[in-house]
Amino acid sequence: MGRGQELYNRAKEMIPGGTQLLSKRPEMFLPDLWPAYYSKAKGCEVWDLDENHYYDMSIMGVGANVLGYAFDEVDQEAKRAIDCSGMCTLNAPEEVELAEKLLKLHPWADMVRYAKAGGEAMSVAARIARAYTGKDLVLVCGYHGWHDWYLSANLVRGDPLADVHLKGLKPAGVPRGLAGSNLIFHYNDLEEFQKLVMEHEGEIAAVIMEPIRNDDPKPGYLEEIRKITRAGQIVLVFDEITAGFRLCAGGSHLVLGVEPDIAVFGKAMSNGYPVSAIIGRKNVMEAAQDTFISSTFWTERIALAAAVESINCYRKYRVEEHQKRIGEKVQEGWKAIAEKTGVKIHVSGILPLSHFEFEYDNPLVYKTYFTQEMLAEGFLAGTGLYISLAHTEEIVEKYLQAVHRVLGKIEEIRRKGGDISDDLKGAVCHAGFERLN
Known part of the structure; x- marks a missing residue:
């Protein structure tokens, strides 16, 4: 458990729900393992309280930072x-x-x-x-x-x-x-x-x-x-x-x-x-x-x-053109990777606000595993990606390569008849509003 989760456990004793915003609760991403707090952020790069570095390929400040962090x-x-x-x-x-x-x-x-x-x-x-x-x-x-x-x-x-x-x-x-x-x-x-x-x-x-x-x-x-x-x-x-x-x-x-x-x-x-x-x-x-x-x-x-x-x-900077171009790259990348690996996903959303869903029973289990493995790859990632000006072609290419590796792991587990939940290191993420006691 990193410093972020330690601080979050303290927060839950003092702050109803643990955070001010439902969308930022760690349980929405990766219970017990999500970094929870940042020390600094720049562009689409984030450093947690343990100075671990991540690329934010998730919700980018819940959609607020369309130019990138600390622009x-x-x-x-x-x-x-x-x-x-x-x-x-x-x-x-x-x-x-x-x-x-x-x-x-x-x-x-x-x-x-x-x-x-x-x-x-x-x-x-x-x-x-x-x-x-x-x-x-x-x-x-x-x-x-x-x-x-x-x-x-x-x-x-x-x-x-x-x-x-x-x-x-x-x-x-x-x-x-x-x-x-x-x-x-x-x-x-x-x-x-x-x-x-x-x-x-x-x-x-x-x-x-x-x-x-x-x-x-x-x-x-x-x-x-x-x-x-x-x-x-x-x-x-x-x-x-x-x-x-x-x-x-x-x-x-x-x-x-x-x-x-x-x-x-x-x-x-x-x-x-x-x-x-x-x-x-x-x-x-x-x-x-x-x-x-x-x-x-x-x-x-x-x-x-x-x-x-x-x-x-x-x-x-004609940001809407960049969002469209990168959004197309992301959505087409997801589809191509899914086809190559055999993992069933449904891609949706307007290009700047792209999403995909796992088309299996218990999709939250798959989502949690995806976030867990992407975190290990150095990415804050769920099944949604809000595009910003800071998401360069190079960063997105690195991200898609990591997505390919993680979806490949999912298909390998399924091919061997395994249960994805057995490979989770913590609890399954929340789907929506759940009270935190």
Whole structure:
């Protein structure tokens, strides 16, 4: 057990769940063996507390570091902002600079508000939409955070969020009066969406959805949702926190060709600095003045400065082209290796956010073994890879060679009639939300 796991065991005594973010729990990757903490990171290279070196071929800061870790040009701007003081009685001019930049990228939008995290930004968007329409009901597709407005979906019978996020998310602490205030629909199921709109005609404040995540929209799907929401005077909100700054500089909806009333950004927009943005049409966004939406640290200067420079660098280095090229190399590499070794996997996801799944019984056993062996090869790796500018052709080639060796081991074990679980050095990774006692 390394220093990281030792520290994590201490953390679980003091921090509910062990970490601040479900996606960073070591149990999600490799229980008892995942390094857990980093001492430093640069590009896509990571050093743990024992100074072991790894290439991050996993989720790259949960999708936040699209330029790579400790990107010099962005960090220099953040340091400049620190030297000027990150907080003051007066406002930071970067608030206006970032707003102008976002609105230039999105000509359909007129106004901008900021927050720090993606989840709270989605809460702001939901509040604005409800304030604008004077209605309560929200139709929801995809994952949008942990706040009451979203998690209240699970106050009704069944487990509505199981198909769109995680199974077993208990809405403990969410006021029961919110039951029925949002209803789930599934991506690319236009008939289901149309039925919900008809059943609740005149009651819907907003449709909140990710324009794209794992699958491309079916032809006409987003266009029809736009048509229906416009006809019903329903606010259309696109959650671009995950997809934004992956397919282009700005929101994925720019590539998909459908304009919302509100779009929300975070993650890749600032390359690891905590800031999110809610942009939208003037008539809708001005409803923020009719309700109370305010927080001291939304005015903090450092992350705003970092976001401005991150967008500059994204455009300067044509990051979307790099993500596409490397994403194609990764996905085609996975498929070719699977065919050569005979291991059955299913490859999916948009190119910047690539995934594969093992097509066997107990796929989590295979995923855990894969992570275990890739760690021994010097890679932080699971069955998903978020592409960054730091993922060079050379690094990806090394990664694919290691994938070939590990999948080859899996097929050899299977060919000999062995059980993959016998070769695990610890417990099987978690699939989703599990309470840590």
